[in-house]
Structure formats: structure tokens, C-alpha cells
Amino acid sequence: MSAQLAQYLLSGVTIGAIYALVALGFSIIFNASHVINFAQGEFVMIGGMTTVSLTGTGLPVPAAMAAAVLVAALVGLALEKFAVEPARGAPVVTLIIITIGASILLRGLATLVWDKKLHTIAPFSGSTPIEIAGAALLPQSLWVLGVTLAIVLALSWFFGHTLLGKAMVATSNQRVAAQLVGINVRRVLLISFGLSGALGAVAGILITPITLTAWDVGIMLGLKGFAAAVLGGLGSGPGAVLGGLVLGIAETLSAGYLSSAYKDVIAFVLMLAVLFFKPTGILGSRAAERV
């Protein structure tokens, strides 16, 4: 394996892990409500920007990060409580438009609360690259991969072994049946927004030392995370992770070997290809209903 290829793969997996976290957020909310939450990218922005501004006030970095995750989770909860919940019973299209409105509102608020500049935080463990197969790996990449792996494991334990997690899975499979066995589906919806907010914020914090953050990073990260979720199969947890990694690697390979100008197009070309040929995505479990 050439050093160049190794380099592309390593950067691809790193950015792919971030897409996977964003895609997981999309899938969790989609499972609970069939809503595509277009404000998912804004959670990523809020995570990064809150950490930046809190460390700026002198707060220790780990505390700032924890606070940022909390802030994003609270924004997620508020979004559900004050925007999605009041429109309960409305068609899914209406709910999707509400989340789009929320994303623009949050982005606008970010320009008012913060500014329109680029910001960054220091890498968690320095920036001396580690050499692997002739390729340079940033220590931050290890953080990204490690934390993503830990989150994926924690989520699979949560959905498989806790009462609340199982309730969320049950709701996504059959909402009415879940209600009949006594699951509070409204609480499930609320929790899924909070959880997605926290996941988005973690992604935003992890990636900030590598790609910087600003008020508008949520647009592209959100759209690409969405593409990753569709690629893997919207609503599928393993699909979201696989979709994120495939997308990240495809992106860096095409930037390296084809054209760096079209790096951002890959996500959407892959998404269209999946929609045309296998709309359930790579790992989508539920068959898309043919009309």
C-alpha cells in the first residue's frame, strides 16, 4: 500500500467517523418520528462554537466540552418541546419544514451570539503526527476514532440492554404497539432529540481542531451527515456508521485522485446513486414501500 493511499484512507476514516456521528443523530430522530431533522448540522456547530467561547472565558477545556454537549442536548430538547411537540399530528412535511426553520434560526442566532469568523481549539493531545505505513496520523484523529467507537458501543448497549433504549427501538418499529404496551412515545421523541443534540455536539468538538468551526459549518456537515445516513440506510444505526465511513473514504480518495474541487459533490452523487438503485441504503432493514 503506497504511503499516499494510506494517508487518504486515514483522513477518510477520520472525517468519516464525524459523518457517522452526524448520521447517527439523523437516524435516531428519524426512527422516533420519521422526521428528517435538518437542524442536525447546527448541533455540530453549537458543540464546536460553545466549546470555543467557553474556553475563551477561561473554563478548563474538558469542562467547556462537557458544557457544550449539555448546551446542544438542551437545544435539542427545546427544539422538540417548543417546535415539534406543538405541531404534533401535523404531516411529516410540516415537521421537516419546522426543523429547517429551526436550523436557519439557530444559524442566525449563532451569528448574533458569536460572530462570522473561523475559530479553533487546540488539539487534545498536541499535534505531533504519528507515522503509520508512511502516512502521518494526527493524534486528534485517534481521539475522533476512539470517541466515535466508544459512542457506537455505548449506543448499541443502550438500545440493546436498557429499558429506555428498548422502548426507543420498540417505538421506531411500531409506534402504536409501543404505546399500547405503555411506552410513553412522547418522552421517547423528546429523548431522541436530546440524544441527537449531544451526538452532534460531540462530533463538532472532535472535528474543530482539524477543520475549524464557524457559524455556518453546520450546513455542509449536516447535509453530508444526512447523505451518509441515506447511504447506509436512513434509520439504521450500523448503516449510519458504515455510510459515514464509506462517504469519508470516498471523499478523500476522490479529492486525492480525481479532483479536489469536486470533493463536496461526492456525498450527493453517492446519495443520488443509492436513491436510484437501492433506496433503502446499504444496510437499510425496512424495505422502502413501492407504491
Next chain:
Amino acid sequence: MMSWLASPRTGGFAALLAVIAALPLVLSNNYFYEVAILVGLNAIVCVGLNLLIGYAGQISLGHVGFFGLGAYGSAILSARYDWPPLAALAVATIAVALLAYVIGRPILRLRGHYLAMATLGVGVIVSIVAATEDRWTGGPDGMPVPPFKLFGGTLSGEGAWYCVVGFLLVVTVWLSLNLIESPTGRALRALSGSEVAAEVSGIDSARHKVLVFVISAVFASVAGSLFAHYSGFITPSKLTFLHSIELVTMVVFGGVASTYGAVVGAAVLTTLPQLLTVFKDYEMVALGAIMMGTMIFMPKGLVPSLQAWAGGSRVRKGIP
């Protein structure tokens, strides 16, 4: 007499004609004309988009992509190949119609919101290609577009453009109203009632949805071509995801499944930012709040809500 005025096909249409005819009396300078022309072009896109959202129950998150393809198609053919603008517009429109058909046909066979995802992808791809292929499009800086020529004469001046755009808007609204009353429109209304029941009674839902999607793309493309010629310059900054969202907002704010609602939505949300330039910093916050507020408190949109409020009984009886 009252019922004649209240019917959307006649009463609303007369009102629209009257507004378009009377507006020049208050448009005291070129800037006002410019805003009015932009309103008209956005309204043409929104009338088409409203057919898709209100009658086919699908959203497009990349309608600006079709607008952009029309704009750049016209710009490139007329500026780089010296095509007559009308021929360029026609070819760009046909190409967009074909593209919409190719996208819509497989995807609208699926139940769910796959069209939203696909159009989102198309919109983003169009804007990135427009910013990258600088040999053709001038890249991020954009490219100049020659003026529109019609019947041997050059279309110039705000007044002339106002007439053309106003005329086209009337045609668009007329086509839209007729489509809604046609078998396709009735089929689509049956679908929104119960897709299964409609299918059982023999309605090919996918075919009707594809037709509406193609029509909405065509309206956007024509508006895009005219916009390019009118402004004389086109840049990819017109083609962002946010602009697609603005178009959807105009439709839902004015009133989903209301053709005049789409026109009113386009008029209000195109004019508002012009009036509020002082509050430029708050534009995004306001746009987001309007979208959320409309959907939460007035999910039917402005025009249908006003209709219900003004002539309650008629709407409550369910006679559209």
C-alpha cells in the same frame, strides 16, 4: 355574483390581473420595478413548487437547482454560442424537464420523502458545478448574460420586463389553476385523501406525481432563464441551499395547496428583506422564525387562513 367573485378561477384571477395592472401606478422608480420583477419571478417558481408541495405532497429541497440550470443554460447558450435567447430558453427548459423526469420517475414510485433527499442532492451538485466549471460558468465570479431578444427587438428597461414577467405570472397561475381542476388535479387530491383508496380506484399515483414534479421544475427553469437575462449577470451565490429553502418557505407561508397563497408568499417574503435592510443581521433569525411560526401556529398558511377567517362558512363546509 358573490360566488363568481369567490371562485378562485374567476374572482382570484380577476384580483391578480387587477393588481398586476394597477401596480405600475405606485411603482415610482426603477428600484420598485426591480423588486416587483423579482417578486414575479419568485412567484412563478412558487406557483410550480406549490403544485408539488400542496398537491403531490412532496417537497423539493433543491428547486434552486432547476432555476440555476435554466439560468446557466440560457446564459451559456446565448453568451458563449450566440444562440437566440428564446431558443436558449427553450432548450434549457426541455433539458430541465428531462432531468426532472429522470429523477422523478424512479424516486416518486417510492412512498416517503425520498424526493426531498434527491432534489437536495441535485441542488447542491448544480451549485458546486456552477462554482467550479469556470470555463463555462465563470466560476464563483459568475458570468455576464446578453439581453433578452423577442421578435427582433431587445427587451430592455424595467417597464418592459415588468410586462413580460407579469404576463408570464398570469399564464403560470392560469395553467396551475387549470391543472388543479383537471383529471390530474382531481387524482392528486384523491391521493392526498387516501393513497390506497385512490390506487384501488385506478389512479396511477406515480405518473401524476412525476407530471407535477416536471411542471414545477419547468416553471423554475423558465424563471431562472428570465432572471439571468433580466439581471444581465449570474453567479452561483444565487443557487445556495438556503435559497431553495426560501422558496419552500414562501410556499408554506402563503399557504400550501393555494395558488394565490404561493403568489402572496413570494410577494411578502421577497419584499420583506428589501424593506428590512436595516435589520440585515436579523434576516436569518426572522426567516427561521417565520418558517417555524407559520408551521406551528398557521399550518395552512396565510391565504387559506385568511379565507377561513373571512368567509368561514364556505371553507368549513369543505367546498373549495
